[in-house]
Amino acid sequence: MRKLTYKGSGVDIKKAGAFKQKIKALVRSSFTADVLKDIGGFGSFFNLDAKKYRQPVLVSSTDGVGTKLKIAQITNKHDTIGIDLVGMNVNDILCTGAKPLFFLDYIASGKLKPEVLFNVVKGINQGCIQSGCALVGGETAEMPGMYKAGEYDLAGFCVGVVERSKIIDGSKISAGNLVIGLESSGIHSNGYSLVRKVFSINEQIRMKGELLKPTRIYVNPVLSLLKDYPEGISGIAHITGGAFYDKIARILPENINIRINKNSWVVPKIFHLLQNKGGIEDREMYHTFNMGIGMVLMVKDYDAKGVIAHLKSSGLKSWVIGEAVKGKKEVEVV
Secondary structure (H helix, E strand, O other): OOOOOOOOOOOOHHHHHHHHHHHHHHHHOOOOOOEOOOOOOOOOOEOOOHHHOOOEEEEEEEEEOOOHHHHHHHHOOOOOHHHHHHHHHHHHHHOOOOEEEEEEEEEEEOOOOHHHHHHHHHHHHHHHHHHOOEEEEEEEEEOEOOEOOOOEEEEEEEEEEEEHHHOOOOOOOOOOOEEEEEEOOOOOOOOHHHHHHHOOHHHHHHOHHHHOOOOOOOHHHHHHHHHHOOOOEEEEEEOOOOHHHHHHHOOOOOOEEEEEOOOOOOOOHHHHHHHHHHOOOHHHHHHHOOOOEEEEEEEOHHHHHHHHHHHHHOOOOEEEEEEEEEOOOOEEEO
């Protein structure tokens, strides 16, 4: 009688163990002084230096990359998708004013391909370095029968900290505030199910350089800005799923509308190509894609010029793209 083994069922524990050992040295390059243990234990240890804060509040987020992964897989380009994973999480907690502290990842695949997953983790580690947070651990799961050979999925988990008195939640947004739009690096990580409907597989392969541009991470320029304008930023929104209409509305007080002027910045060519080839209406575009604006800040009108100049000094383009007016917690794109 043939004896069954876990390896024979499609899960190679020895190969998984070797992969984890290989990434240890890589991951250490993202460690901060507050990381107390190497990866690989049953839990990760991070020392929160509470002396730096009067009332520290931890802020957490979890997110994935979505079907952008499909393009990474058909083009066999895996070195930037991890940056997307980090960006989706750290940019979210940044909207509260929080500084990212540490990050964990979850990678599930049909069959472990160490060279592919190493490139994925390399991107995750790079994203952590860009955002100043430590990659303290994660999980790599081999799941034959759940995913096809060559397929994998990603999820990320981030924890940050903010002083309780400095939490940004949008409650201070008032009529007359201006909206500053921060330049995106491209499509970022939302709307790819529609992207994949518009472009054929051959087009996706040909355009992989554009379609796989990693999500811009805004942590360093925005945290620097918050130090110089501690009372000047009343709201921050990360333009991801739901884009302008949903993500900005999420942070608005009940009596405020935001009016976005879509002619106030230059929309990158990739969005025009998507719209024209797909026959997509304007509202659908601004409800699905970032259209070249990856994050928005609500600021006092007299601070707008200074904010834009500060961001420019950090190498980040930005524009006044709208204003807050009295209303009913709605967003208009005109």
